[in-house]
Amino acid sequence: MNRFFTSTTVGILALGAVFASGEVATAVSFGTSSDGLSLQNLLDELTVSGPKIDTVNDQTGFNLFTNTASSGSVATFMFEIAGNASLNKFGIYNPSGIKAELFAGINDVSDGTTVNFLGNGDVTVSTIGFAPGNEPDPIIKKYTGFGNIFGFYLDTPEGTFYTQNSLNPNGFQQAVVYQGNNQTELQIAGRSPGRFTSNEFIIAFEDLLRGSSGNSDSDFQDLVVLVESITPKKDDVASIPEPGIATSLLAFGLGSFAWILKGQRKKLDIER
Ligand SMILES: [Ca+2]
Numbered sequence: 001m002n003r004f005f006t007s008t009t010v011g012i013l014a015l016g017a018v019f020a021s022g023e024v025a026t027a028v029s030f031g032t033s034s035d036g037l038s039l040q041n042l043l044d045e046l047t048v049s050g051p052k053i054d055t056v057n058d059q060t061g062f063n064l065f066t067n068t069a070s071s072g073s074v075a076t077f078m079f080e081i082a083g084n085a086s087l088n089k090f091g092i093y094n095p096s097g098i099k100a101e102l103f104a105g106i107n108d109v110s111d112g113t114t115v116n117f118l119g120n121g122d123v124t125v126s127t128i129g130f131a132p133g134n135e136p137d138p139i140i141k142k143y144t145g146f147g148n149i150f151g152f153y154l155d156t157p158e159g160t161f162y163t164q165n166s167l168n169p170n171g172f173q174q175a176v177v178y179q180g181n182n183q184t185e186l187q188i189a190g191r192s193p194g195r196f197t198s199n200e201f202i203i204a205f206e207d208l209l210r211g212s213s214g215n216s217d218s219d220f221q222d223l224v225v226l227v228e229s230i231t232p233k234k235d236d237v238a239s240i241p242e243p244g245i246a247t248s249l250l251a252f253g254l255g256s257f258a259w260i261l262k263g264q265r266k267k268l269d270i271e272r
């Protein structure tokens with residue numbers, strides 16, 4: 001009995017690991033913006049030429065990233081349309097949960113941050129404010145042992161939300177991510193226009209917890225940043241079994257899960 005229970009548990013844990021790594025999933029559904037401005041409208045306004053970004057169909061599901069060969073990246077603040085704009089903070093976090101802040105509440109459109117990923121694992125972050133909007137003094141910070149695997153977070157008065165859904169309350173998706181298509185030309189207010197290239201990503205956060213009725217408008221334009229010189233990294237690959245093993249464990253997990261479901265079906269409440 002014990003042995004069976006243990007293997008079943010392992011199977012289900014493996015199943016959980018596989019599901020947690022596959023957050024590409026389905027596109028998020030936008031709500032009606034309480035600001036009357038959809039993310040689609042806002043990105044369209046910044047599009048100078050080329051195909052428009054499709055905020056529904058172009059969602060990527062990427063949630064963890066690493067640096068490219070330059071080992072430095074630049075984040076440019078696109079816009080923030082939220083009641084908590086002056087309180088929300090945006091940054092990168094590593095798999096250990098260490099956060100490196102890129103933009104504070106005082107930062108806004110056009111402000112820029114350069115992140116350097118050093119060979120010893122340290123990271124430096126330098127943020128400069130530019131017009132329009134606020135132009136706060138430059139801030140330079142160093143984060144020891146941060147490493148070069150990271151996701152993006154938004155600190156809000158409701159708590160911290162992450163690009164990895166599994167870290168959010170109830171696993172709700174709080175960010176959408178778009179990858180450059182090498183065609184669309186964008187111009188952020190106060191900045192030169194340029195091509196949205198494939199090593200560039202738009203990270204667009206919803207700052208109110210979704211899923212609890214009436215709390216969030218799910219407009220995902222509450223804080224939006226464009227980050228360049230990064231590349232998607234699969235979720236914590238080290239903790240996921242080899243593909244072959246994963247498949248058999250998944251099959252075994254599913255089998256065991258189905259067996260348990262037989263007895264538990266009435267109690268199960270699968271929440272989305
Ligand atoms: Ca908003």
Ligand SMILES: [Ca+2]
Pocket residue numbers: 107108109110111129130131132133134135
């Ligand atoms: Ca500014």
Ligand SMILES: [Ca+2]
Pocket residue numbers: 082206207208216217218219220221222
């Ligand atoms: Ca919102």
